Amino acid sequence: MTSDDLSSTAYVALYCRISVDRAGRREGVQAQERWGRAYAAKTWPGVPVVVFADNDLSAAADDVVRPEYDRLCAAIGRGEIAHLWAVEQYRIERREIQWFELAAMMDAAGVAELHTDRDGIVRIRDEVAGIKAVLGAGEVRRLKKRVNDMLAEKAALGEAPGSRPFGYRHAKKDDGAKTYAQVPEEATAIRQAAEWVLSGWSLANIAAKFREQGLAGAHGGTIRAGAVRNWVTLPTVAGHRVYKGQIVARGNWEPILDEATWQACKLKLSQPRRVTRADGKGTHLVSSDRKSNPTGRKYLLTGGLAVCGVCEHRLIGALKQIKKRRVPYLSCHPNAGGRGCTGILLENTEKFVLDSLWEELDKPEFLSAIEADDYGARRDEITKELDGLDRRRGELAAMWATPGMLTQTEWQEARRAIGESEQRLRVEYAALPPKMINVDIAGARAAWPDMMLDEQREFLRLFVESVTVVRALPGRPRVYDSERVKIKWRNLRQAELPPDQP
Incomplete structure (x- = not known):
């Protein structure tokens, strides 16, 4: 029977509540309901009984919502309750201010007593009830302090917390301390995600790639861009113990990412990217993983990568009328600060640079030379x-x-x-110039057509420092001349290259 069925009849209200019963006291809400019904049958025979039960909910926390407790208060306010029972006073309320508010509400509704199994009959107007509420609230504060001190101590010792992040499962060390053990498939995914992030892939594309592979989140959820960001920036994956939002110690578990990779991912995803506006009149900042404006025309070699071989000004991409056709053209344009020194077909140049890159990446000696890191x-x-x-x-x-x-x-x-x-x-x-990492070249080549423009640029910049376009030589044919395009590879030392390298 519910309170809605008894809107015109006063009834006995049984309030049953328990927090998570880790101590195994077996005082769950079902047991409390049996005790309450037995008490009501003996004390108020024939009076209907309505149960209000909040399971696994604390009566001491300000941020915990107890739906059945709120329903009980509403019923008291409507005058529906004749008698109220609970195992003890603290089952209803452990905070002093909230207890006095409840007591005032009960007194106004004519419910003068709270019947309990352990505290006897608590008279609402009695000072003892108020004193008990104050004492109970004080014990709650002391208990919270003890718990917080214990959690802080465990954190300082590097013991793993109760949450389970992606990449780990709960485990215990020989001395019984809580720790994490790596989940091989998830740990591999985190390392791969870090590699892709540092290679310039967007978080959205990385998440889509893992979804295609059938990978799910730590608790079975769908992998999104935000989850990937969390994987590679969470201090836990680098072996750090966090407490109240701060790193307080080294964790007692094996890190998935080394410190340098973790810090590099944090820096990569925290720094903004400067993007040229569609009208070419300025720049604005966007987040490092936001997709560029799809309505603006963008080209792979623009944005400062391609420069004029005469005045060294950056080249811009725009459509140019050539023999009744408008084609993309790379030029040193006066409207963008250039002098009109050079110009070349843009699509042919992009294809030449990209083909040259794939050709060089097939040579082990090229990778050996390019991995030199002067800023390590x-x-x-x-x-x-x-x-x-x-x-x-x-x-x-x-x-x-x-x-x-x-x-x-x-x-x-x-x-x-x-x-x-x-x-x-x-x-x-x-x-600083980006650090060369173990890039999945085969994977990047296969995924190239599906990569966003900014991802393609990021990958290209891992290996290419600049593309210089020089003036056409007199007497050369007027068709596209790739010899006018000079590629400067990043951190490439000429002495380390074989003789056939440019």
């Missing part, structure tokens, strides 16, 4: 400094949480200084 030492230094800033944030959070350690002004000043240092390092890191 500084990149490693910045990575270590960023890791140190993350640790300092954790130390700062711990000091702020300790009474008397930091004033509000000191805390804000320290946070500001850390933020400024991080921004400076990120700007410097972004300005």
Whole structure:
């Protein structure tokens, strides 16, 4: 029988609640209902009974919604309840202010007593009930403090938290401490995602690729771009223990991504990308994984990659009338700051550059030469400094949480200084030439037609520093002349190349 069936009849309300019963006390809502019905049958024989049950819900947390408790309060306010029963006072409310609000509501509705199994009959107007509410709330605060202290200690020791991120499953070490063990298929996916991110693939395309492979999320959900971002930027995958949003220790589990790769992914996905507007009059910033405006005409070699061999100004792509046809043309255009020095058919040039790249990538000696990294030492230094800033944030959070350690002004000043240092390092890191990684060349070649323009540009820039177009030589045929196109490969040392290399 429900309260809706008894809108005109006062009834006995049984409120049954329990938080998650990890202690195994077997005081679930079903057991409480049996005890309440037995009490009601003995104390108020013949009076209808309605049960309000909130299972696995706390009565001490401000952010927990208890639907049945709210329904109970509404029924009290309507005057439907003649008697109220619960196992104990704390089953209904453990917070003092909320208890006094409930007591006032019950008193106004004429419900003067709360009947319980453990506390006896609690008289709403009695001071003892109020004192008990205050004591109960104090115990809740002490319990929360003990729990938080325990969680902080476990975090400081690097013990794994209760959540399960993609790439890991829960496990235990020999001493019983909670840890993570890698899920091989998921860990492999994270490493592949990191490689694709650093190769310039968009998060949306990476997610689509994994969906095609039939891969699902940690809890069986569909993989989206946001999930891929989380995979490669979550501190957990690099072996860091996070507590209350801050890195506080090294985790006691094996990282999936090494520190350098993780930091590189964070930097890659955090820095904005500058994109030329469709009208060519300026630039605006977009996120690093947003797709470019599909209505704007874009070309692979524009955006600063192709330059004039005379004035060294960047070349732009536009349609040009040639023998009754409008064709894409790469030119040093005065409207964009050039001098009109050079021009060449754009599509033929893009095909030549791309064919040259695939040809070179088939040569092991080319990859050996291009992997030279003149900025590796500084990149490693910045990575270590960023890791140190993350640790300092954790130390700062711990000091702020300790009474008397930091004033509000000191805390804000320290946070500001850390933020400024991080921004400076990120700007410097972004300005360094990208680190060569183990790129899936075969996969990129196969996926090339389906890649977005920005992804193609990112891949091209991994290997090509610039494409210079020189003036046509007198007497040369007027058809397309690829010898006018000079490709400068990134970080390529001429001494390391075989004689037939340009």
